[in-house]
Amino acid sequence: MTLQFSLASTAPETADTACVVIGVYEQGVLTSAAARVDGAAEGLIKRQVESGDISGKAGSTSVLFAPAGVKAKRVLVVGLGAQKSFDAARFQKICIESTRALGRLPIADAMSWLSEVDVPGHDSAWRVRTAALAADHAAYRYTATFKPRDKPAQPELATMTLAGAPEAQIGLDQATAIAAGVRFARELANLPPNICNPAYIAEQAATFAEGRERVSCSVLDHVEMEKLGFGSLLAVGRGSANKPRLVVLNYRGGKDGDKPYALVGKGVTFDSGGISLKPGAGMEEMKFDMGGAAGVLGAFVAAVEMNLSLNLVCVVPAVENMPDGDSYRPSDVLTSLSGLTIEVLNTDAEGRLILCDALTWTARTFEPHTIIDAATLTGACVVALGKHATGLMSKHDDLATELLEAGEQTLDRAWRLPLWDDYQTQLDSGFADVANIGGKMAGAITAGCFLSRFTEDQRWAHLDIAGTAWDEGRKGLATGRPVALLAQWLIDRCEK
Ligand code: BES
Ligand code: MN
Ligand code: ZN
Numbered sequence: 001m002t003l004q005f006s007l008a009s010t011a012p013e014t015a016d017t018a019c020v021v022i023g024v025y026e027q028g029v030l031t032s033a034a035a036r037v038d039g040a041a042e043g044l045i046k047r048q049v050e051s052g053d054i055s056g057k058a059g060s061t062s063v064l065f066a067p068a069g070v071k072a073k074r075v076l077v078v079g080l081g082a083q084k085s086f087d088a089a090r091f092q093k094i095c096i097e098s099t100r101a102l103g104r105l106p107i108a109d110a111m112s113w114l115s116e117v118d119v120p121g122h123d124s125a126w127r128v129r130t131a132a133l134a135a136d137h138a139a140y141r142y143t144a145t146f147k148p149r150d151k152p153a154q155p156e157l158a159t160m161t162l163a164g165a166p167e168a169q170i171g172l173d174q175a176t177a178i179a180a181g182v183r184f185a186r187e188l189a190n191l192p193p194n195i196c197n198p199a200y201i202a203e204q205a206a207t208f209a210e211g212r213e214r215v216s217c218s219v220l221d222h223v224e225m226e227k228l229g230f231g232s233l234l235a236v237g238r239g240s241a242n243k244p245r246l247v248v249l250n251y252r253g254g255k256d257g258d259k260p261y262a263l264v265g266k267g268v269t270f271d272s273g274g275i276s277l278k279p280g281a282g283m284e285e286m287k288f289d290m291g292g293a294a295g296v297l298g299a300f301v302a303a304v305e306m307n308l309s310l311n312l313v314c315v316v317p318a319v320e321n322m323p324d325g326d327s328y329r330p331s332d333v334l335t336s337l338s339g340l341t342i343e344v345l346n347t348d349a350e351g352r353l354i355l356c357d358a359l360t361w362t363a364r365t366f367e368p369h370t371i372i373d374a375a376t377l378t379g380a381c382v383v384a385l386g387k388h389a390t391g392l393m394s395k396h397d398d399l400a401t402e403l404l405e406a407g408e409q410t411l412d413r414a415w416r417l418p419l420w421d422d423y424q425t426q427l428d429s430g431f432a433d434v435a436n437i438g439g440k441m442a443g444a445i446t447a448g449c450f451l452s453r454f455t456e457d458q459r460w461a462h463l464d465i466a467g468t469a470w471d472e473g474r475k476g477l478a479t480g481r482p483v484a485l486l487a488q489w490l491i492d493r494c495e496k
Contacts, residue, residue, distance in 0.1 A: 002183065003139045004159045005132045007172050008111065013040035013070050017161065018107035019063075020072040021098050023117050024049060025083040026056035033113035033163070034077070040069040045077065055079050059093055061101035076101055078114060091119045091127070092411050095134035099157075103139060106154040111161040115168070125171030128164045130411070132175035133182070133484065135160055140183060142190045142477055177305035178487045182480035184208070185291075185298030189470065189478030193270035193287045197242040198318035201267055201293060205247045205316070208301060214253060215304055220246040225357075232336040233317050233357040236350045239274055239327030240320035246358065247293075247316040249300050253308050260311035261493065262368035263300065263486060264358050266351045266375035267293030267318035274321045274347030275329050288478060289351070291469030292374035293318060299486035306487075309494050313366050317358040321350045333432045337361055338454050343432035351377045352447055353436060356454040363458050370399060371455065372489075374463040374482055380443025382467035389415040390482055391464035393448035399461050403489055410484035414463060423449050 012020045012033045022034040028049045030038060038045035044067050048054040054062045058081030065074055078098045081090055095114055102110050115124070115131040122130075139157060143149075162172065188196060188204060202219045209217035222243045225234055230246070237244035247267070250260075268289035272278060278286065293316040300314040328334070332344045337357040344353075355373055362371060381391040390407070392414040394400040400416050407413040426438035426446045434453055438446025448462050468481045 003136050003157065005172055005176060006159070006161045007128065007164050007166070007169055008161050009163060009165055012037050012111070012113050015072055015111045017072050017109055017111040019074040019076050019102060019105060019110040020070065021076045021078060021102070021110060021112035021114055023078045023080045023094065023114050024054065024056050025080045025086070028056065029083050031080070031113070031117055033116060037070055037075055041067045042069060057081065058090055059097040061097060063101070063105065072111070074105065074107070076110070080117065086117070086119070088119055088122060088130070088411060091117065092130055092134050095131045096138045099135040099138035102157050107157060108155040109159045109161070110157065111163065113163045115162040115164050124164050124168040127171070128162050128168040129171035129175040131162055132172055133179055136175070136179040137182065137480070140186060144187065144191060145195070174306060174491065178302045178484055180305050181298035181300070181302030181483045181487060184301045185294040185483050186478040186480045188297065189288055189291050189294040193320065196287070196290065197269045197320060198245040198267065199242065201269065201290065201316060201318045202245045202247045205249050205297060209249060212304065214251060216250045218248045228361070229335070229337050230357045230361070232334045232342055233319065233354045235328040235332065235334045235344070236274070236321055236353050237319035239322040239324035242269065242320045244317070244319040246361070247318055249297070249314040251300065251304050251312040253303070254311040258311050259369035260313045260366050261490065262362050262366055262371040263296035263312070263314045264355065264362055264371060264373040265292035265294070265296030265314070265316050266290065266355055266373070266377065267316045268351060268354070269318060269320050271321045271348070271350065272323060274350060275323050275327050276346045276348040277323055278348060285470070288470045289376050290318065291376045291465055291478065294478065295374045295465060295469065295482050295486065298480060298483035299490065302483060302487040303490050306491070308490055310490065312490065313362065313368065315358050315362045317354040319354055321347070336454070340434060340453060341432040343429040343435045345435050345437045349436045349447070351375050352450045355451055359451065359454045363455065368458070370459045372403070372461050372463065372486065373451065374465055374486070376466045376469050377464045378444045378447045378466055381464040384417070384444055385415055385467055387467045387472065389413050390468045390485070391444050392416045392461060393419045393445065393464070394461035395419050395452065396459055396461065399459060402492065403461055403485065406488035406492060407485045410488045412481050412485040414482070414485065417445050417448070419445065419448050419452055
């Protein structure tokens with residue numbers, strides 16, 4: 001079930017809902033919504049704060065049942081932390097925690113006034129959008145591969161009304177569209193690789209395009225790619241019974257002559273490493289190695305749902321990297337679609353080998369205004385930036401700034417790494433134009449440098465989402481990153 005959102009500007013004490021959500025800061029400072037509820041309930045909130053029953057600690061939650069003077073059946077009081085340090089990240093956190101708390105109650109609807117809490121530097125449309133996206137993220141459940149449940153005994157949270165003035169409606173509309181994209185990405189990435197293989201990704205893209213005006217989907221299979229010369233991409237897929245696909249979505253929301261923006265996403269539906277086999281521990285996480293594909297498809301979904309006035313193409317090279325008698329091997333020399341030859345020194349550096357052909361084909365086919373790729377490309381990026389920041393690489397300072405800014409706006413943040421020519425020599429090969437690995441040092445950057453060889457005349461940026469595409473651990477789920485960043489970047493392209 002997906003949460004439905006709406007916007008309202010009513011008073012919290014008279015709202016007709018199963019639960020009203022209000023915030024209190026540390027040191028007993030009430031937000032204006034909390035003060036109204038407190039007034040109607042004859043000082044109940046203040047007394048509970050003083051007694052210590054309600055905490056202002058950031059993310060803490062307490063439920064008051066049927067407080068006198070308040071129309072709603074319950075009041076959920078959420079701690080906001082210290083008022084003077086309250087910021088965008090804290091705002092997102094309290095929205096997530098409040099949704100989790102609501103999810104534990106036997107209720108189907110709630111109204112939240114957290115969207116009216118002041119966030120320095122942001123307006124009400126931003127607050128409503130961020131609150132709705134955070135709530136949708138927290139409410140997501142992966143259920144696809146569990147035994148179907150019986151009807152739940154208790155009602156489940158289905159609708160959420162956010163307090164906000166009518167001018168915040170744009171924020172809610174954007175949130176609905178971006179949430180649809182995020183959910184699309186998370187669901188696809190969470191599916192196991194015995195379901196989500198290259199053909200499955202192609203089907204999902206085709207299903208999305210079906211019946212939508214101005215959206216079309218086309219898919220190249222391995223026979224067609226063979227004819228066209230996708231020598232690098234096809235080599236990676238050769239060891240798998242699940243044959244590669246090149247999945248293409250096209251959206252014409254802009255003027256006919258406008259050059260499209262292009263998103264390219266790494267779609268390795270399972271990365272065993274191939275002949276350069278990965279160790280067993282943690283290998284299951286490599287089902288998420290199509291996180292870039294999921295991310296760009298999700299951003300595409302969001303752009304279409306927002307009806308953005310631009311042209312957009314989304315290209316996903318989808319393959320499975322497996323060891324086999326027919327697998328490609330270390331020391332093979334491949335001829336890429338661009339004509340550049342590549343010496344394979346490690347079959348586990350496969351992402352760049354499928355992306356290089358996809359980037360070449362995208363540039364030639366669409367002559368795009370800008371190309372952004374997203375890929376779970378290197379473990380080195382996780383070492384460098386951890387799980388918090390996506391690695392951003394681009395030779396175009398203006399493009400890098402646009403993307404960093406979009407990440408800040410959506411709290412889907414990226415951090416830039418250099419693509420200086422100094423690093424390029426690490427890719428020298430004695431047997432081909434370029435080697436597919438660059439040695440121990442600066443692994444995220446040399447992967448970016450490899451891709452730069454295939455995008456030389458393009459306005460291009462690379463997002464390494466190896467650390468950000470999913471949460472770590474046995475139960476770690478896909479995060480849906482960088483859907484929000486890309487969606488925001490596309491929104492910003494329309495406003496000029
Ligand atoms: N998909 C992996 C990168 C990865 C590793 C993402 C761990 C998230 C977590 C990629 O295909 C890969 O195996 N990269 C190698 C490159 C190396 C052989 C140069 C890596 O990072 O070890
Ligand atoms: Mn790999
Ligand atoms: Zn990989």
